[in-house]
Amino acid sequence: MHGKTYQQNKHTELAALADAVVSYAEERVRIEPPLDRPMSEAELEERVGSTISADGFGGVATMRLFAEELAPACLSTDHPRYLSFIPCAPSDAAVMFDLVVGASSIYGGSWLEGAGAVYAENQALRWIADLVGMPQGAGGVFTPGGTIGNLSALVAARHTARRRARSGLRPNRVAATAGAHSSIQSACDVMDAELVGVQVDDQWRLTGPNLRAVLEKHGPESFFAVVATCGTTNFGIIDDLASVAEVCREFGIWFHVDGAYGGAGLAAPSVRDLYTGVEHCDSFIVDPHKWLFAPFDCCALLYREPALARAAHTQKAGYLDVLTEAPDWNPTDYSVGLTRRARGLPFWFSLAVNGTDAYRAAIEHTLDVARLAEAEIAQRPYLELVHGRHLSVVVFRRVGWSAGDYQAWSDRMLAEEFAFVVPTTHDGETLARFAIVNPETGEDDIIAILDTMAPAADRPLDGVGGAGVTSGYGPPWAPSADTRTGRVSE
């Protein structure tokens, strides 16, 4: 039972709690996860009720509550048929080590307090810097996600540009295409900067010539950064990094590359050529929680000249002088925010455990599955690929479907816990989209999902009319194809 004081409660039920937590975690990693489903607040109120009480419920009971009632109301982003947005499919090693990071009370902001963690994180950052082709002096920090990574890079870019600008000039513009991630607009809003759009070429890429036209029109001295993307979120497109880098160099403008999703492809020889020019970037991000098999939330942010970022980001306060006046590498000096969890450690651990060859193989495998999806779509008359396949994102059209049909199809697949594939839109048209970053996603998963889009006449055993989908186009629900095991039982 619980005592009434902190000391009495300190290790109450520790053995049982550890058993409940660690065995849950181990089993969750071991099983093929259930997809699960969202629940309404009313449903959760009914099933769970209030969880905060004066006496507490105790560790094992609360763990059971989570396992039995709360976890099933959270989608498993590592389910092989979770292909929406950008999934997150961490390796066993990364997940298990996340428990260790949580248990270790490491402050990851300073070398003084977290030297061992920072040393390890920096080695993981170095691996990425080498993939990009950044110089030995490059360095950075793991931030909570690409949004904060992009914001931090742009803050460093503007600080640098303003320090270098002729007197009276305060560069306040960023150039990017409409394909750039929404976090770039968000960063500009936070910074009260102006995002200026650049027209894409016929392959939907940012290019040097189009960039030059925009810079010359608005005055290059008014820009503090150009953002290129290697792997746009909606289509996986890689900008023409080499020609963009050249224009940035000519005008002396900071060249930031957002590889939050697609940066992982740098490790895959089959697509590495597409990234030519990335090595010229002034800053770069990639999210290990997307396609590098780390758990949420983790973005690797790298700078060519970290001192420029340090000048922009270091917080000054008397109580911090002991840190900021030391010559040490303090991760917190390279992004917005002060206190930080050593969030790069699960990623580092997984890299150290598995080796970089395993990373290359896993990324290549997901690319192969994306190629299979592309080929399957091409051979089905009722499907059309939209703008080719780029990296591991595949966008396609179901001939004859309205926006409502896509939504009904998606809703029904989720309600059946069969797959999670939400529609996307482009130029006002609703489309289907797969983002494949999970090595557990197999060809069978892709085929099973595509089969649900077949016209009724093409389906062998279709007795189900679909979820309000236009007559004749309902998915052939095949629960027998779903061999997912159940949630962890206690």
Ligand SMILES: Cc1ncc(COP(=O)(O)O)c(C=O)c1O
């Ligand atoms: C290209 C790109 N940049 C930035 C982001 C934002 O990253 P986060 O969601 O980790 O903040 C995303 C997210 O999908 C992305 O795809």
